[in-house]
Amino acid sequence: MSPDFAKSRGKVTSVIASIFTGRRWSLRNMILPGVVLLLIAFGWYIVLRQTEILTQTTIAVYQQTELAMVRAVARSVEQYISEQIEEHGRADVAEFEQEIFERFIAPIHLLKNGDAWIYAPDHVVFDRSSDFPQAYRGKNMAQIFAIQAEHGASHYQEMTEAVMNAREGVGWYIWLPDKGREIAAWTPVTIGDLVWVIGLSTPLPEIMESTGAASQIRTSVITMALASGVALALLTAWVISTSRRKQAEMALAEEHSLLRTFIDNIPEAIYVKDTESRFLIANKVVAQLMGTTPDKLIGHTDFDFYSEELAREYYADEQAILSSGQALINKDEPNINPLGHKRWILTTKVPFRDSQGKIKGLVGIGWDTTERKGAEEALRQSQQKYASLVDSLDGIVWEADAETFAFNFVSHQAERLLGYPVERWLTEPTFWKDHIHPADQEWAVNFCVQSTQEKRQHDFEYRMLAADGRIVWLRDIVTVMVENDHPVRLRGVMIDITEHKRIEAEREALIAELEAKNDELERFTYTISHDLKSPLVTIQGFLGYVEQAALSGDMQRMQADLARISNAADKMQRLLNELLELSRIGRLTNPVKAVPLSQLAREAVELVAGSLAQRGVEVVIAPDLPLVYGDHPRLREALQNLVDNAVKYMGDQPQPRVEIGGRLDGSQTVIYVRDNGIGIDPANHDKVFGLFTKLDQKSEGTGLGLAIVKRIVEAHGGRIWIESDSVGQGSTFCLTLPDGTTKSLSE
Known part of the structure; x- marks a missing residue:
């Protein structure tokens, strides 16, 4: 053991060493009283210093909390008043300052007796329902404190000056001596052309109690009071031990044992180290944390028990304390003993000085916070699990x-x-x-x-x-x-539910389509039975007439009846052919290829040239028609049926005319066949595309032509409609094909 360590240990721990060993102490008549009192003074210095540091730290932290709260309230008040002025036209802010107080200030509850307030440019805003004396209402802060000074208010001048000049700040004042210091924070908020100040204040005793600082201070004071009492009792016993030395030594030994029991059984880790970070004193809690016994710690350092990395961290903190003289307060640090067991310790270390004020070492106290850390980690994991569950x-x-x-x-x-x-x-x-x-x-x-x-x-x-x-x-x-x-x-x-809605819409569309097809099938079945039955009845009836004419030798009549039978058979054949054609249109049976619309138009016109010539219809095919992509024969058939339909319903038009052309409708090309015939009533525009639909029952055809056109267009993914304002104004049949099947006229 080095001489320096021996000297330090002798000065600091000789009393405690003698207590635990029971050996006599040289020059004790002169030294013992001074050492005991010095230790008590030193202990109270540590307690008072720790109390002062803890109190100031708690105040500073709480003031920042108050300041953050008033800033948040200020932002909310400023936003709310701006909305009231801009959206509701409430220009006079003073009219609703009580509303602001009730909405934003009154709900703030700081501990039991905390206050929240608004300072307008010339008065403090109080809750009208509160029991504040009427003498305070309408007064500014300086006037109110001047009145309250008669009841003991003090230390308010600095805060009053800052608030009345709308400067943000923190501080403290005394409103009533019984309440003690009130810790305050305030911040200005701009309200139009005015500046308010919003503030919070809380009695210091309530802050200390709520943060646990008061409990910690009481623990330290009680501990020190007990230690001081024991030490003074020992000193008293020593003074009166002249005549009863043996009895006094026994009593002193009991007191020493009691003190050691108290130190060793206090739940906190307590230790003293010299300037080289060697242990001078350590209780059982410290020894347990380090995996050894108290007596084996004396004279050793953390390097003898901890890993190099952890010991260096402790050593660096302690040397900083010894060199600066500043305490280390409530540092949460890990503690890993030689067996690898890890715990978390909330540590406070303060320097201790000799009678000349020279730093001779440090005193440390630590609280085991492992369980609290575990609870915090469990809470964090729970929150993380909840967030993960929500996001999943x-x-x-x-x-x-x-x-x-x-x-x-x-x-x-x-x-x-x-x-x-x-x-x-x-x-x-x-x-x-x-x-x-x-x-x-x-x-x-x-x-x-x-x-x-x-x-x-x-x-x-x-x-x-x-x-x-x-x-x-x-x-x-x-x-x-x-x-x-x-x-x-x-x-x-x-x-x-977008996909659900899409599926639901598709389902509704399929149901509607199925219902439409069922209706169409029903009409189809009825019409087939009627239109096929009619030629059969004609054939059957005229066969009888043919037989009669043959028997009577009337060849002219027999030829006329046979002609009627032939016409009926031809009609049945046409109907069956068109029905067969209609059944095939639902699918494209020919290769899809590009073909000029003008070519399709010419081919379609050529196929109905006879009926056009017979009626004297003029056909105009527009130049520069677009290129069409599709089933060539089917598209030609569609145009052919549209032209043929126009000829059938030309009426008594003296100058019949049919136009085949195209136009741009936005970015889409519309192909049209326009005539100047009898036209179609708008009420029948959709009806004419139905199976066997003939608006004029006396007209030629089966009523399938326009249904076939509609099927062909829809098989290409397009649509067809009629533009006709009224009967007698002609009709325009328009059709489009989707993007990728028709080249625009603008190209």
Whole structure:
């Protein structure tokens, strides 16, 4: 053992060593009283110093908490008043300062007796329902404190000057001596042309109690008081031990044992180290943490028990304390003993000095916080698990204010489903309303507002606009959170039902298509039975006439009857051919290829040239018609039927005319066949494309021509419609083919 260590140990621990060993102490008549009192003074110095540091640290931390709160309230007040001025035209801020107080200030509860207040430019705003004396109302802060000074208020001048000049700050004052110091923080908020100051204050005793600092201080004071009492008792016993030395030594030994028992059984780790970080004193808790016994610690350092890395960390902290004289307060640090067991210790280390003020070492105390750390880690994992669970749901979990619908929580699925960052949901107060589909916006918002006011759980389906322009169907399941019979929060989950809606729409379309086909089949069956039966009846009837004519030798009559039978058979043949053609149109049987529309038009006109010439119809085919892609024979057949239909319904038009052309409709090419015939009543535009539909039952044909045209166009993925204002104005049959099957006229 080095001489320095021996000297240090002799000065600091000779009393405690003698207590535990029971050996006599040289020059004790002169030294013992001074050493005992020095140790007591030193102990109280540590307690008072720790109390002072802990109190100042607690005040500083709490003031920052208060300051953060008043800043947040200030932002809310400033935003609310701006909305009231800009959206509701409430220009006189003084008219609703009490409203601001009740909405934003009164709800703030800081511990038991904390206060929140507003300082307007010339007066302090109080809650009208409070029991503040009328003498304070309408007064500025300096006037109020001047009145309160008669009741003991003090130390308010610095805060009053800062508040009345609208400067942000923290401080303390005394309102009533019984309440002690009140810790305050305040910040200005600009209200139009005015500047208010919003402040919070809390009695210091309540702060100390709420943070646990008061409990920690009481523990230290009680511990020191007990130690001081024991030490003074020992000293007293020594003074009166002249005549009863043996008895006194026995009593002293008991007191020593009691003190050691107290130190060793206190739940905190207590130790003293010299300037080289060697242990001078250590209780059982310290020894257990280091995996050894107290006596084996004396004279050793952390390097003898901990890993190199951990020991260096401890050593660096302690040397910083010894060199600066500044205490290390409440550092949460790991403790890993030689067996590898890890615990967390909340450590406070303070330097101790000799009578000349020279630092001779340090005193440390540590609280085992492993269980608290474990609880914190379990809470963190629980929160992480909850967040992971929320994000794994195939929907947007959210929470919002029941009055404003402003979100305060949105799960990350929101960005995946709709493409907007979560920050926008949280920072834009009207984000939800602004991104509802315009067709759903009014009713969806009104429905949610009404349901919330009625405190009724609800769910509804509406569309939202995604960031990439998609329309997303959502089912929103909402729970209304009620406090004091008032809705305060909304919680819910938005489920993407876009695919469900698509499938539902397809199902409805298929059902409608099936119903339409069933109706068409029913009409088809009826018409077939009627139209096929009619020629058969004709044939059967005229066969009898033929037989009579043959028997009577009337050849002229027999030839006429046979002609009628032949016409009926031809009609049946045409009907059967067109029915067969109609059944094949649902699929394209020829290769799809490019063919000029002008060529198709000429071929179609050529096929009906006889009827055109017979009626004297002029056909005009527009130049520069587009290139058409499709089944060549089918498209030609469609044009042929349209031209033939125009000829049939030309009426008594003296100058019959048919035009085949094309026009641009936006980015789409429309092909048309226009005539100047009798026209079609708009009420019959859709009807004429049905099976066996003939608006003029006396006209030629089977009524299948336009149905065949419609089938051909739809088989190519296009559509067909009629443009005819009224009867007698002619008709225009228009058809389109989807993108990729028709080249635009603009090319």
